[in-house]
Amino acid sequence: MMKKAIQIPLKVESLEAALLRLSKNYVKRPRVEQELGKAKAGYFGEKSIDYYLKDFSSNHFHILHDLRLRIANDNFFQIDILINTPNCLLIIEVKNYVGSLYFDGNFKQLIREKNGVEEGMENPIPQVINQQRKLKKWLNINNLPSLPIIPLVVIANPTTIIKASSDYKEALEMVYLADNLPAKILSIQQTFNTRRKIIHDLDSFSDHLINCHEPKKVDILEQLKVPESAILTGVHCPNCSALPMERKKGSWYCPKCLFESKEAHIPSLKHYYLLLGKTITNQKLRNFLHLPSPYTASRILKSMNLKYTGSTKFRQYELHF
Numbered sequence: 366m367m368k369k370a371i372q373i374p375l376k377v378e379s380l381e382a383a384l385l386r387l388s389k390n391y392v393k394r395p396r397v398e399q400e401l402g403k404a405k406a407g408y409f410g411e412k413s414i415d416y417y418l419k420d421f422s423s424n425h426f427h428i429l430h431d432l433r434l435r436i437a438n439d440n441f442f443q444i445d446i447l448i449n450t451p452n453c454l455l456i457i458e459v460k461n462y463v464g465s466l467y468f469d470g471n472f473k474q475l476i477r478e479k480n481g482v483e484e485g486m487e488n489p490i491p492q493v494i495n496q497q498r499k500l501k502k503w504l505n506i507n508n509l510p511s512l513p514i515i516p517l518v519v520i521a522n523p524t525t526i527i528k529a530s531s532d533y534k535e536a537l538e539m540v541y542l543a544d545n546l547p548a549k550i551l552s553i554q555q556t557f558n559t560r561r562k563i564i565h566d567l568d569s570f571s572d573h574l575i576n577c578h579e580p581k582k583v584d585i586l587e588q589l590k591v592p593e594s595a596i597l598t599g600v601h602c603p604n605c606s607a608l609p610m611e612r613k614k615g616s617w618y619c620p621k622c623l624f625e626s627k628e629a630h631i632p633s634l635k636h637y638y639l640l641l642g643k644t645i646t647n648q649k650l651r652n653f654l655h656l657p658s659p660y661t662a663s664r665i666l667k668s669m670n671l672k673y674t675g676s677t678k679f680r681q682y683e684l685h686f
């Protein structure tokens with residue numbers, strides 16, 4: 366059963382917001398588009414795996430997407446898909462690579478050929494072995510039962526060709542095309558079902574892992590070295606996407622298509638939240654939405670029922686989406 370479903374990653378939402386707020390000829394736009402393409406491929410690849418897991422709906426089979434756990438201070442590890450069963454755990458690292466993949470045992474390297482061009486790719490095998498080691502350590506630190514952890518790499522794209530040199534044992538054991546995942550899971554289940562149960566309350570076990578999940582903070586502007594000054598301000602028209610709308614008598618008006626909206630500022634505030642900060646002041650709201658007065662800004666902030674700290678003038682409102 367699905368215990369923690371996949372969600373659109375903050376990185377995808379932030380990159381999409383950035384594209385809406387960078388001018389068409391901004392020099393780093395292609396880089397932002399490229400990053401968005403990669404982030405989306407990863408997301409859709411991982412999402413597509415749910416199709417192959419849909420037949421495993423039992424209460425003894427918990428599927429958890431995107432788990433990020435803390436080993437110590439700043440030391441985290443992240444798992445694409447974790448499957449909890451009473452006798453063993455499965456870690457699935459999903460890659461949405463296209464082309465022809467070759468796992469080279471000599472140098473423990475992954476080489477991809479696409480359109481006649483060869484390139485080295487991030488090798489998911491050491492990655493998933495590292496996650497296995499860290500999860501084992503994490504269970505130990507948290508006084509949870511120690512049970513077999515099986516690492517798997519799943520290639521989400523069904524047309525990808527996979528090859529491995531015969532001496533790359535881990536590649537031959539761990540790497541699967543998504544179509545072959547159900548059969549592999551069934552064989553793992555057959556092996557472990559005959560053994561004694563190690564986790565008796567699987568619900569509490571999975572809930573505990575979910576409670577310990579700490580999502581990664583995303584600061585796209587910092588990551589891509591895009592200055593705040595490059596971000597276009599104003600409210601987009603929900604009808605024609607033009608920027609900025611004008612605030613008149615409690616409504617937003619589009620000077621281009623004459624569309625009127627009362628709620629058009631909400632997506633803009635989400636863009637602010639994704640790109641510029643989780644808190645906002647009256648002054649910053651006024652600048653970002655192009656509001657004529659502090660009173661209008663105040664009214665909008667009040668209507669959103671946001672938590673705040675600080676006294677009137679320097680009050681920081683917590684945005685929440």
Ligand SMILES: [Zn+2]
Binds near residue numbers: 602621
């Ligand atoms: Zn418009």
